Amino acid sequence: MPELPEVETVARGLQREISGSKIVSVALGKTDFIDNPEAIESELPGRTVLRVERYGKFLLLRLSANEQAKQGDEQAALLVHLGMTGALMPKKVSEPQAKHTHVVMMLGDGRELRYVDPRRFGRIAYLAGDVLARELQRFGADPLEAGLQEFTRRIHGRKARIKALLLDQSVLRGVGNIYADESLWKAKIHPAQLGAGLKREQVEQLYVALQRILKRAILLRGSSISDFLDAEGVPGEYQQHHRAYGREGKPCFRCKTAIRRVIVAGRSSYFCPSCQRAPRRQKKKGKTKAQRKRSKRG
DNA sequence: CTCGATCCCTGGACGC
DNA sequence: TGCGTCCAGGGATCGA
Numbered sequence: 001m002p003e004l005p006e007v008e009t010v011a012r013g014l015q016r017e018i019s020g021s022k023i024v025s026v027a028l029g030k031t032d033f034i035d036n037p038e039a040i041e042s043e044l045p046g047r048t049v050l051r052v053e054r055y056g057k058f059l060l061l062r063l064s065a066n067e068q069a070k071q072g073d074e075q076a077a078l079l080v081h082l083g084m085t086g087a088l089m090p091k092k093v094s095e096p097q098a099k100h101t102h103v104v105m106m107l108g109d110g111r112e113l114r115y116v117d118p119r120r121f122g123r124i125a126y127l128a129g130d131v132l133a134r135e136l137q138r139f140g141a142d143p144l145e146a147g148l149q150e151f152t153r154r155i156h157g158r159k160a161r162i163k164a165l166l167l168d169q170s171v172l173r174g175v176g177n178i179y180a181d182e183s184l185w186k187a188k189i190h191p192a193q194l195g196a197g198l199k200r201e202q203v204e205q206l207y208v209a210l211q212r213i214l215k216r217a218i219l220l221r222g223s224s225i226s227d228f229l230d231a232e233g234v235p236g237e238y239q240q241h242h243r244a245y246g247r248e249g250k251p252c253f254r255c256k257t258a259i260r261r262v263i264v265a266g267r268s269s270y271f272c273p274s275c276q277r278a279p280r281r282q283k284k285k286g287k288t289k290a291q292r293k294r295s296k297r298g
Numbered sequence: 299c300t301c302g303a304t305c306c307c308t309g310g311a312c313g314c
Numbered sequence: 315t316g317c318g319t320c321c322a323g324g325g326a327t328c329g330a
Binding site for chain 2: 329
């Protein structure tokens with residue numbers, strides 16, 4: 001599940017591998033996850049990948065102007081969201097095509113940039129000019145670029161639960177389930193705590209924890225839980241450093257209490273019930289029972 | 299503003 | 315060996 005560190009890792013790899021490469025032609029497979037397949041086919045050929053950046057959980061492939069030099073197509077880019085299972089990698093043309101390869105961009109040097117995504121939870125879009133600018137504006141601050149003041153402003157006044165806030169891409173861009181849980185564990189904050197219910201020091205602790213964890217994860221090339229691979233096909237190593245995520249029933253690294261898993265904001269949330277105390281006056285009535293029976297229906 | 303529910307999709311785990 | 319079922323989960327969307 002590519003989040004900020006994984007996408008950053010892929011972006012760096014692609015920057016090294018394909019920046020400067022020209023896209024000669026494009027072939028599409030299934031396109032139901034692509035905003036505008038026709039634009040992909042008509043706009044990409046002839047353009048050069050100027051550089052590859054990360055924007056939240058998106059890869060942003062900045063493209064050169066079209067050779068026909070149309071008006072207003074400056075600032076053109078290909079946005080790629082990897083969803084849960086997406087992978088974007090350059091391969092030699094001679095290499096067999098993996099199953100679920102949905103986009104193939106032929107490069108000018110005998111390689112292809114291939115997008116593979118079994119579940120198609122990803123997203124691809126060709127955007128330019130104002131449309132691109134507007135799309136990017138929808139997202140919140142990059143957690144590695146935001147200062148403590150901005151971070152606090154975005155968290156402290158909110159009534160939503162902190163887990164939901166961390167996952168909300170319009171609040172912070174790039175944080176997903178793994179790094180939300182890891183940073184909350186490190187800051188000793190319960191995932192159901194309200195943003196507005198956090199003390200000043202807690203917000204600061206969370207800010208520091210989140211940045212440290214993200215930076216460390218980037219150094220280790222991200223977390224490979226199921227099948228994440230970077231642009232070179234190499235798995236990350238940060239999963240070996242997880243303290244909460246995926247550790248239900250295992251002892252907390254601080255106090256040995258068994259890590260618990262609950263659903264918060266619709267997502268599995270792993271936390272230490274001893275280190276991360278539940279919100280005080282939060283307390284509804286029955287719930288666990290209702291949860292287990294709500295499922296089926298397909 | 300915030301919530302839960304639902305849908306998208308496939309592979310993997312599990313039960314029989 | 316092969317079904318059927320459940321689950322995972324980021325994000326969009328809709329109704330409460």
